[in-house]
Amino acid sequence: MAPDSPKYASVKRILRGDTPTVIFYRGQNNGRLQEAVDELVVQHRQKLGLGVVLRIPPHTQKSAAKYLGEHSRVPLLLADPELHRNPDSKWPRKEDLTKRAKEWSYLSSYPEKPSKKWAAAVTKLQYDLGATVALSASGWVDDANAKAGLQEALRYVTASREALGDAPMLVNLTMNYRWLSEPTLRDILLNEVVESEENAWYLRFDWPEMKVRYRQLIDEPVLAGYKDVATTFALEDRRLFLANSGLTGWVSTALGATGFSTGQSWDDQKFAPDPIRRNRPGVPPPPSVPRILDPKLMNTIEYSEFQRLDDHSGHADLPTSFGLTMDTDGHTRELAGLHHVATVGNLQATLASGRQNIQALRRVKAAEKFLDGLDPVDLPTGSNDPQHLQLWRKLLS
Amino acid sequence: MTSGSIHPVATALGATRATLLGSGTFGDTYLVENIPGHEPECAVKLLKADGYDARRVARETEGMQRFDGPGVAKLLEVRTIAVDEADRSALICEYIPGGDVAARLHFGNLPTNKQLRKFGRSLLGTVAELHAANTIHRDIKPMNIMLRDGKWGRPVLIDFGMSRMISDPTITVHGAFTGSYAYMPPEHLQGEPARKQADLWAVGVTLFELAMGHHPFIPDSVARMSLADLVLLVSGPTRPLRPDLPADIRVVIERLLQETPHRRGTAARAVKDLIER
Numbered sequence: 001m002a003p004d005s006p007k008y009a010s011v012k013r014i015l016r017g018d019t020p021t022v023i024f025y026r027g028q029n030n031g032r033l034q035e036a037v038d039e040l041v042v043q044h045r046q047k048l049g050l051g052v053v054l055r056i057p058p059h060t061q062k063s064a065a066k067y068l069g070e071h072s073r074v075p076l077l078l079a080d081p082e083l084h085r086n087p088d089s090k091w092p093r094k095e096d097l098t099k100r101a102k103e104w105s106y107l108s109s110y111p112e113k114p115s116k117k118w119a120a121a122v123t124k125l126q127y128d129l130g131a132t133v134a135l136s137a138s139g140w141v142d143d144a145n146a147k148a149g150l151q152e153a154l155r156y157v158t159a160s161r162e163a164l165g166d167a168p169m170l171v172n173l174t175m176n177y178r179w180l181s182e183p184t185l186r187d188i189l190l191n192e193v194v195e196s197e198e199n200a201w202y203l204r205f206d207w208p209e210m211k212v213r214y215r216q217l218i219d220e221p222v223l224a225g226y227k228d229v230a231t232t233f234a235l236e237d238r239r240l241f242l243a244n245s246g247l248t249g250w251v252s253t254a255l256g257a258t259g260f261s262t263g264q265s266w267d268d269q270k271f272a273p274d275p276i277r278r279n280r281p282g283v284p285p286p287p288s289v290p291r292i293l294d295p296k297l298m299n300t301i302e303y304s305e306f307q308r309l310d311d312h313s314g315h316a317d318l319p320t321s322f323g324l325t326m327d328t329d330g331h332t333r334e335l336a337g338l339h340h341v342a343t344v345g346n347l348q349a350t351l352a353s354g355r356q357n358i359q360a361l362r363r364v365k366a367a368e369k370f371l372d373g374l375d376p377v378d379l380p381t382g383s384n385d386p387q388h389l390q391l392w393r394k395l396l397s
Numbered sequence: 398m399t400s401g402s403i404h405p406v407a408t409a410l411g412a413t414r415a416t417l418l419g420s421g422t423f424g425d426t427y428l429v430e431n432i433p434g435h436e437p438e439c440a441v442k443l444l445k446a447d448g449y450d451a452r453r454v455a456r457e458t459e460g461m462q463r464f465d466g467p468g469v470a471k472l473l474e475v476r477t478i479a480v481d482e483a484d485r486s487a488l489i490c491e492y493i494p495g496g497d498v499a500a501r502l503h504f505g506n507l508p509t510n511k512q513l514r515k516f517g518r519s520l521l522g523t524v525a526e527l528h529a530a531n532t533i534h535r536d537i538k539p540m541n542i543m544l545r546d547g548k549w550g551r552p553v554l555i556d557f558g559m560s561r562m563i564s565d566p567t568i569t570v571h572g573a574f575t576g577s578y579a580y581m582p583p584e585h586l587q588g589e590p591a592r593k594q595a596d597l598w599a600v601g602v603t604l605f606e607l608a609m610g611h612h613p614f615i616p617d618s619v620a621r622m623s624l625a626d627l628v629l630l631v632s633g634p635t636r637p638l639r640p641d642l643p644a645d646i647r648v649v650i651e652r653l654l655q656e657t658p659h660r661r662g663t664a665a666r667a668v669k670d671l672i673e674r
Contacts, residue, residue, distance in 0.1 A: 190659035195593050197531060236663050 006041050011075045011132055014049035014258070015168055015200055017239045020351040021049030021259030022249075023076060024341055025268040026067065033264075034071055036338040039321055040345035047352035048345060051076030053243075053261050054129065057085055057101040068130030076133060078202075078261075079126040080243075083139030084174040086110035091140040091174065093206070093273060110139070114156040120163035135172035135202055136160035143176050146188050154192060161198070170202035170241060174271075177205050180225025190232050200258075201233070204243035207272035214266060214291060214300040216388035217248045227395050230256035244271035247298055250347050251392050254360030262344055264337030290331040292323070293340045297367050298347065300340070301384040303331045309380065314370045318346040361396040364389055406443060409478035410487065415441070421540070423556070424485075428492060435473060435489060442488040442556075443480065454486045458557065463530065468523025470543065470555040490555070495547035498539035498603065507610055508549045510643050511673075515550035517604050517649065518671045523554060524600060525664035528593045535591045537599035538580040539606065578624075579612060583632045583656055586624060594658035601653025601661070605635065608642055613654055632656050645671055 009019045026033040037050055052071040056064055056079055068077045084091045086107050101107055106122045122137035138156035142149040157171050179185045193201065208219055217223065226248060233240040234256025242249045242260040246269040249260020262269050279285050290303040295318040297309075303326075309315045320342035322335045329335075351359050367389055371379060380386065404415035406427050413431040420426070424444040432439055444454065454475055462472050471491040478487045501507070508516055520542065527534060534541075534557055545551035578586070582598035585591050605613040613635040615622070622630070635654055638647055649667050652660065 187657050187659060191594070191657075194659040194661075194663060197529060232659065236666055 005073075006045050008041055008073070008075045009046040009049045011168065013046065014051070014076050015133070015239060017237075017258045019047060019049040020253050020348045020356070021051060021076065021241070022345055022348045023051035023053050023078065023241065023259060023261035024344075025053055025055070025261065025263030025265070027264040027268060027337060031070075032334065032338055033341065034073075036320075036322065036341035036345070037071070037074060039342050040349070044345070044349040044352070048349040049076065049259060050074055050345070051078060051259075051261070053078040053080055054131075055080050055082055056125075056129065057082050057104055057107060058098070060100060060103070064129050072130065077131050078133060078135060078170075079129040079131040080135055080172075081106060081122055081126065081137065083107070083110065083122075083137065083172075084204075086139060088112075089140045090142040090144075091206070106137075114159035116159045116162045119156065119159040123160060123164055123169075133168045133170060134160070134164055135170050137163075138172055139174060141173050141175040141179070143178055143185055146179075146185050150188060150192055154196070157198065168200070169198070170200045171196070171198045172202045174204040174206065174243075177207050177219070177222050177225075180205055180229065181219070181221035182225075186225055186228060190229065193232065193238060194236055199237075200239040200241070202241045202243055203229075204271050205245070207270055209273045209275055210270060211275055212383045213274065214269075215383060216246060216299060216386075217270070218387050218391055220391060223248070223251075223391055223395055226252045227255050233257060244268060246270050247344070247347070247388075250298075250344070250351075251360060251395060253348065253351055254356045254396060256356075259348070264340050290333075290336065292326070292331070292336050293343045295319075295343045295346065296370055297380070297386040297389070298363070299384070299386040299388065301380060303336070305380055305384045308378075312370075312374060312378070314373065317366075318343060320346070357396050361393065364393045364396060368393065405480050406441060406478075406487075409480050410441065410476070410489075421556075429489075432489060436492070438492040438494075439473065440470070440490045440492040440555075442490065443478075444486040444488070446483045446485055454488070458488065463532070464527065464557075466523060466526060467545070467551065468519060468526070468553055469557060470553050472557070493543040493545050493553050493555070495544040495551075498542040498544065498552070498607070501544070502539050502606055502610070505610060508607055510646065512549035513604065513607055514643070514646055514671055514673060516552055516607065517600075517646065518668055519550055520552045520554075520600060520603075521664045521668045521671070523552070524596055525668055528596070528664055533591060533593055534596050534599075536577055536580075537596055537603065538577055539603055542603065578627065579615060581631075582658070583628055584658060586628045586631065592658070593663075594661050597653050597661040597664060597667070600664075600667075601650055604646070604650050605638070605654065608638060608646065608650065609636070611636070643673070645673065 013019055014021050024033060040048060040050060052068065052074045054064060054067045059067065068079065071077060085094060087097060088110055097107060106125060111118050119137040123134040126134050136157045137160045138153050141153045153173055160169060179189050207217060230240060230252045240257040242252055242257055245260045246262050249262060253259060291300050292303045292306045293300050294306055296315050320339050322339035322342060326335050350363060407413060407415035407429055410429055410432045412429045415427040415429045418426045418428050424442060427441045429439050429441045431437055458472055458475060470493055472488060473491065474489040476487045476489060477484050534554055536556055541554060541556045543553040543555055545553050580599040580602050582595050585595045602613055611617055614631045638650065649670050652662055655661050
């Protein structure tokens with residue numbers, strides 16, 4: 001890095017919870033992620049924690065090693081072993097391992113009982129691939145026998161801690177959304193969080209089916225669960241990173257989480273089953289609709305709708321260089337993806353000063369005010385309708 | 398033993414004198430003077446003859462030996478001694494002059510608000526240290542909290558880790574609730590193992606008693622109660638706190654007595670919150 005390059009918030013600062021943080025997936029076909037990250041660090045410097053995460057199983061050894069190497073300037077680098085995919089996992093959406101995933105021996109050798117040796121191998125692999133902070137070698141937490149299931153998963157966390165000593169580690173658990181929405185399960189989870197001396201957690205919740213693609217999560221009990229969990233983490237001085245949570249992660253940061261991971265593709269913005277879409281035989285699939293993350297509405301909407309709304313005063317907000325390029329050169333998927341990353345980072349940086357819930361509430365109210373100022377015929381509808389705003393306002397008020 | 402003769406405990410330890418301080422679940426505690434190799438005064442807990450073999454005692458008190466702070470009574474040595482022709486485990490501990498919190502409560506000698514805050518901060522600070530090392534006391538109650546030099550601001554935990562050694566199945570819930578049951582949270586009374594949150598509940602009950610002079614849940618008139626009734630009682634609301642109790646103390650006590658364990662928070666958080674505003 002050149003001597004005059006802007007300084008990133010350090011890993012220490014991020015893990016102390018001193019800065020709101022966002023961790024990005026690169027997506028499959030966008031090698032330009034670093035450009036968006038660079039734009040964010042120039043703009044926000046140490047006020048925004050930045051990270052990049054690699055999903056190990058879809059990669060070859062070679063491509064995995066290259067991935068994080070291309071982001072070596074970014075302080076928080078994670079290599080996610082995605083242990084919920086192991087063949088013995090009780091994750092209901094588990095599929096057979098792909099040929100490539102099978103090449104990662106740790107996935108098919110998940111031990112019946114936690115072992116320090118195995119945990120050491122999984123965490124060492126993460127470092128070998130360029131990670132700066134390890135994720136514990138733990139996977140899916142079954143809720144059928146919730147208390148026992150969680151304690152079992154935490155034994156794998158303990159094995160990882162024994163393997164890592166004092167090195168920084170995130171407690172890495174993947175669990176069903178019911179752990180958020182059902183008070184009994186949530187209490188079991190929070191009892192363990194408060195009981196534990198582990199300070200930083202990386203929790204991924206498998207959401208209910210998202211009936212409308214690209215929309216923010218609008219399941220009220222799940223959102224209420226996020227609020228309780230995020231608030232408890234903050235009160236107890238613990239760090240919470242919410243994996244694959246889209247802008248639900250942003251609201252959760254306003255409520256007490258430290259950060260979240262998301263990406264340019266819909267698959268990285270949530271962890272949820274998609275509705276099954278069947279193409280009729282002989283009928284070509286519908287053409288893909290250009291979309292963009294609208295910074296004002298905090299929702300991914302059709303690009304044509306975005307342009308229409310942009311003609312109304314008060315819509316323009318948090319500009320990105322990629323968005324401005326689209327204004328002149330037209331929409332491309334690549335630019336929309338980079339704009340998404342930069343916008344998410346900009347939104348997260350708005351939480352860097354003042355009371356975070358107030359800052360977020362201000363943005364939600366500004367979005368609602370903009371919508372209130374539109375003629376009813378101009379209001380966005382269908383998948384463009386930002387139904388999450390009123391739920392977010394309730395959470396933040 | 399005739400008057401003037403040396404107590405058998407003192408004899409077994411090579412000391413000059415042993416005076417009985419009290420008797421509890423685990424055995425008798427003596428103030429023993431001049432044990433060779435130790436301070437002039439030591440507290441010696443002589444465990445009951447049955448169920449406490451020396452190896453188990455050593456294992457269970459290992460946690461106590463790891464701490465060197467002023468808030469935990471130092472365990473100096475575990476020794477097996479012959480008393481009345483039976484081998485007994487003797488825990489030789491630091492002697493803390495000043496009496497225990499139970500005696501203060503018994504005589505209605507309650508702390509001022511300022512003293513209560515200091516007591517709470519110091520006690521919770523010690524509990525936070527123990528918990529940070531993944532160690533649980535398991536039997537916090539007024540009888541197990543000494544006041545070093547009689548000062549409210551210098552509480553010292555004794556009988557660390559001892560409750561794990563209870564193997565007596567005949568223990569029942571009775572007797573004016575002065576025993577450990579009155580300090581156990583609902584989940585522990587229902588058979589869950591004691592965890593850090595159980596220590597916090599016990600601190601909450603103790604702070605409440607020192608603020609009010611009575612137990613937060615159990616009416617003074619009740620001297621006998623079934624375990625099931627006790628569970629129901631402690632799962633309900635507490636008796637009211639006095640209105641002039643400072644807000645910080647009130648908030649911490651109310652939080653520590655939450656039925657849901659995680660809502661009690663951590664000891665570290667409670668220490669931070671006990672600040673005069």
